[in-house]
Every structure is written in C-alpha cells, then in structure tokens.
Amino acid sequence: MSDNWTAQNIPDQHGRVAIVTGANTGLGFETARMLAARGAAVVLAVRDIEKGTRAAARMTGDVTVQALDLTSLESIRSAAADLRAAHSRIDLLINNAGVMYTPKQTTADGFELQFGTNHLGHFALTGLLLDRLLPVPGSRVVTVSSTGHRIRAAIHFDDLQWENSYSRVAAYGQAKLANLMFTYELQRRLAPHGATVAVAAHPGVSNTELVRNAPAAFRVPITWLAPLLTQKAEMGALPTLRAATDPAVLGGQYYGPGNRGEIRGHPKLVNSSPESHDQAAQQRLWTVSEELTGVRFPLNRVVR
Template identity: 80%
Template sequence: MSTNWTARDVPDQHGRVAVVTGANTGLGFATAEVLAARGATVVLAVRDLDRGRRAAARLPGDVTVQQLDLTSLASVRDAAAALRATHPRIDLLVNNAGVMYTPKQTTRDGFERQFGTNHLGHFALTGLLLDALLPVPGSRVVTVSSVGHRIRAAIHFDDLNWERSYSRAGAYGQSKLANLMFTYELQRRLAAHGAGTVAAAAHPGVSNTELVRNSPAAVRAPMDRLAPFLAQPAAMGALPTLRAATDPAVLGGQYYGPGGRGEVRGYPRVVTSSPQSYDLAVQRRLWAVSEELTGVRFPV
C-alpha cells in the first residue's frame, strides 16, 4: 500500500451493502462513486429523489436511491424501515449529509436546523439501522465531522436549539462536535456489547463542494475566491471517509482527516479532535439527551 492512501487503496467491496446519506452531490457522491466502482451495493439516501436518481444514473454498478429527509424524524423512521426491509444486512453506514451556516431555521420537529440535521437525524438513523449492522462481520458506522467542530463549538445543553440567540458558526460547530461525541460514545457502547461493528469518524478538510451555499455573502465571497488555491476537490475530500469506511487497519473510535498542514488538505491519516470532544461526561449526557429528543433507543 502506498504511503499516500488514495482511492486505489480501497479494498474490493463486492458483497458489501453501503448506505451513504447525502450522496447525490459533493463528498457523498464522491464516496459512493468509489464504493460502487469497487463493487459495493450502494444506496444513495437523499432528500431529493429526482436528484438522487440523476446521481445514481452517473454511477457504476448496483446503485439504488432511498428517500431520506434528515430534518424529519418521521422520514428517518420511514427510510430506516424501508432500508431494513430491502437490506436485512448492512455492512456500512456513512453519515455524510449535512448543512452548514444556515440562517436560523428549525427542522420539522422543531430542532435548530444544523443540530437537528447533522446530529439528531443521523443519531436516529444509526439507532434504527444498527440491528442490521451488528450481525455483519466488519460492519462500520462512519460519521463525517468537520474542522468546524473546533470553531465556537460547545454543546449548549441549556439552549441546544439556539432559541435565546443564534450564531450560524456556533450552531454548526455544536453539530459537528456532536458528530464526534456521538461516534466516541457509540464505539464505547459497541465495545462493551462485544460487537464487531466499528464506529469511526472523518472530516474532509476544506473541500470545494456545495456545502458553503448557505454561508453569508461576506463569508462565501472570499471562500469562492480562495477555493482554487485552498480547497481540494471533492474526490480528495472524500478520502478520509473512504479510509475510515474501508481500510482494514481502522480501529474503533479513530478520526481521519487530511494530513496536510492544519488538516486543510492532503491524503488521509488518523488525526485528533478537540480536547472537549473527548469529555466522557458530556458524551454520555449528549447521548441521553439525543435519545430523549429523537425517541430512538440503541440496541447497545
């Protein structure tokens, strides 16, 4: 295997079923493309079915589309039920979909949009699908976080939905910090359960995707100008996710990101997250609150 891990290092995926959320564009599409090319049966779990079908038509191999709106717990439950019916065993769940820097909005269930979509929607989906992963040797749950988990980030238990005041960056940071805390607590529970399923996380560095479309103009304009020099293409940004999802050497609870300076770009390697992301008490409290808010209980 080369020193610089690339898509060529993804092992053969024939016989594996992979569910990738938000896979009609950007990092999710790039992830699904490699998995499908390596032989996996890939399900694009997307909000917009038409866009999902157009994306699936561009991909090789066995690719299907499942409607999933992470802003609606009812949709998450429906999607999970459909996926379990179609795929009684799932090898890989990639929690990739997300929103960034949205104006103050709520999900259909009344949660702040970034926290509700990026964390609670994926928390619920994982809990509802975990029974399909647990019996499968080598199965994995990979959740995509961000360098944004370090920026103005904390879990605001006294105001998770930002009702008193709102910060786009702060709310995004909270959701991405929650992604990591969820991964670490899930891995601890899987290990205690004696499960072979592994939970890992990844981040894409700074990648040239549609994710910044909700950023304020004052932020988006300079990012658009700097993108050709700073951001890496989606195919590179997807490599940490692909490595976390497929590298046989991955250990539970590991976090993968670009290996370049500041983790902005580069080939994927194991990285560390912020000190607060490893706070066990906060992880456990966030888990309990997430179960309460979503009504989803995990089998581990």
C-alpha cells in the same frame, strides 16, 4: 498505515452493502461512486429522489436510491423501515449528509436545523438501523464531522435549539462537535459487541456547494482562494472512504486530510479537540439525543 492513501487503496467491496446519506452531490456522491466502483451495493439515501436517481445514473455498479429527509423523524423512521425490509445486513452506514451555516431555521420536529440535521437525524437513523450492522463482521458506522468542530464549538445543553440567541457559525460548530461526541460514545457502547465499530472523518476544505450558506465574510475569501485553499470533492471524500474501508482502521479513530492545517491532502489519522473527548458531555448528549428523537439503540453493555 500509508501516508498517500488513495481510492486505489480501497479493498474489494463485493458482497458489502453501503448506505450513504446525502449521496446525490459533493462528498457523498464521490463516496458512493467510489464504493460502487469497487463492488459494493450502494444505497443513496437522499431527500430529493429525482436528484438521487440522476446521481445514480452517473455511477457504475449496483446503486439504488432511498428517500430520506434528515429534518423529519417521520421520514427517518420510514426510510429505516424501507432499508430494513430491503437489507438483512448492512456493512457500512456513512452519515455524510449535512447543512452548514444556515440562517436560523427549525426541522419538522422543531430542532435547530444544523443540530437537527447533522446530529439528531443521523443519531436516529443509526439507532434504527444498527441491528442490521451488529452481526456483520467488519461493519462500520462512519460519521462525517468537520474542522468546524473547533470553531466557537460547545454543546449548549441549556439552549440546544438556539432559542435564546443564534449564531450560524457557533451552531454549526455545536453540530459538528456533536458528530464526534456521538462517534466516541457509540464506539464505547459497541466495544462489547465486537463486530461493528464507529469511526469519524472530515473532508478538510472541499470545493462543494455546502458553503453556499456561509456568511459573506467567509464565502468571499473561499470563492477567490478556492484553488489554493480547497480540494476537489474526490479528495475530500478520501478520509471518509479510508475510515469506511481501510482494514487497519480502529473504532473511535478520526481521519482527515494530512497536510498542515488538515485543509487538504491524503487522508490520515488526525486528532479532535479536547472538548470532543469529554466523556461526561458525551454521555449527557447521548441521553438528550435519545429523549429528543425517541430512538433507543439495541446496546446494553457499555465499557467505561
């Protein structure tokens, strides 16, 4: 696999349908833009339709906009119904949208905002759309995690919604750890079906507006050191794009920037934390996620 993978390595995407959540800005915008430029029919699944429409106007190719609010199960179900009606097949579902280091808040369904948006929202959306991917050879579910999955990160099954106490950093770590656990468990459940695989990626430290809610202790150094510590969104999107399009990618893999510390650089295969590979915790998280969202995946056989 190339050590200097760039957007030029994205294969032709004509005939493929790609749904990208959170695609009106930052990493999602660049991911969607580059897929559309390579010929994919791209759906920008966004909370703000006006912003999504403006983003689509800045792209070249077949780009449409779909309303999706990942903080609302009602919105997720409505968006999934619209997408199912519009598309008989889906080749790529890219779970990109997310929030980071937010003050303590809850979603419309009472979930802690970071866990509810980053994990549960995408869990529900994936489950509701998966039967559109399963028959499609080469189809992929790509979920964007973060190096933050290593920072104060654990799945707090005794207090998933942070009702007893709250740390915005630890809550973000839990949500991003959940993204990886979801990917690995989903891949095991997809394996017997053959056509679809689940892959994860992370952007390193990219210069986007995602850090706007970071505590001052984090935000100030990032602002001052941005030219040294971050990379542009175009580079930050490459691990996701490689996970989505590189023919050599295998299910259950994880891609991130290749330089030391995985902060920046060309995308390559990387490792995730030992905690993310805890199969018992993955299975428990899956069961809890089904219970909380009410979404069951159309997968019957599971390889252990």
